[in-house]
Amino acid sequence: MSSGLSLAHEPVSKVPHGKLAMWIFLASEIMFFTGFFGAFIVLRNSNLELFSHSAGELNKWLALLNTFILIGSSLTMALSILNLEKGNTGKFKLFLGLTILCGFGFLIVKTIEYSTKFGHHIFPWTNVFFSFYFLMTGFHAIHVIAGMIPMTFMFIKAFTKKGYNHPVKVETLGLYWHFVDLVWIFLFPVLYLIFPSH
């Protein structure tokens, strides 16, 4: 282009288009989860006893383990981007692989948690607390899976002859992955911890 304007970047913000689009998407995601949190707050305040009793049924230690796993995965994701930018493809693959493993670990722990609940005959229709518990953690788990799919694709591509050398794309996926961690940072205290009987 004669103006020298790079099509790869949005002209006002000078941010790569993909990254800007991801931020717009994440803004809509914040509002998406805000709806759930808002509804949860209203129902919690009007059914405090039911919510406190039901939250007591949850395994907060498994949730704590999952919090550690997700924070660890955020760290490995950040390190994988850092290493790709430095051209250190070996460490990029190592940290990206560890991030995928953490994602699997999170889903395994969540599966254990869900299956224990089902074993105790606790289902989404048991009461309004568990409706929200399964809805919010379920949507969060879907987000984890949605992040792992392109991550696995990048990981596999990194092992091909051509390799994978698109730091901005990995950084954009990283934004999404950190957001998934962020949602869990709020879900953990709101669902598992902040009740009078705890």
Added chain:
Amino acid sequence: MSGHHPDSDAMFGSYIRVASALFGLTVLTVLAALDWVPKSWGEAGNTLHIAIGLLIAVVKAFMVFYIFMHLKFDNKFIRAFVFVPIFLFFVLTFALNVLGP
């Protein structure tokens, strides 16, 4: 890269420090939720539990936004995408708690 990031060694140090802080604050969240508030405090104790739990979560969230998601180094324009919905989140929370049923 769109922003002016510090060099990669400095970034590595920042990531490790933030991750350590996030692990520490997670433990603090669990400890803060234990039954340490005297029963006589009643509703105020309940509110204190919620306030501490959410305050720690907000601090953790800003660490993730600013360091892991590079808001500290990226174009300021991007911050609008975080602050506008967060502002709406707080307006909603306030409205539901104070003005709601």
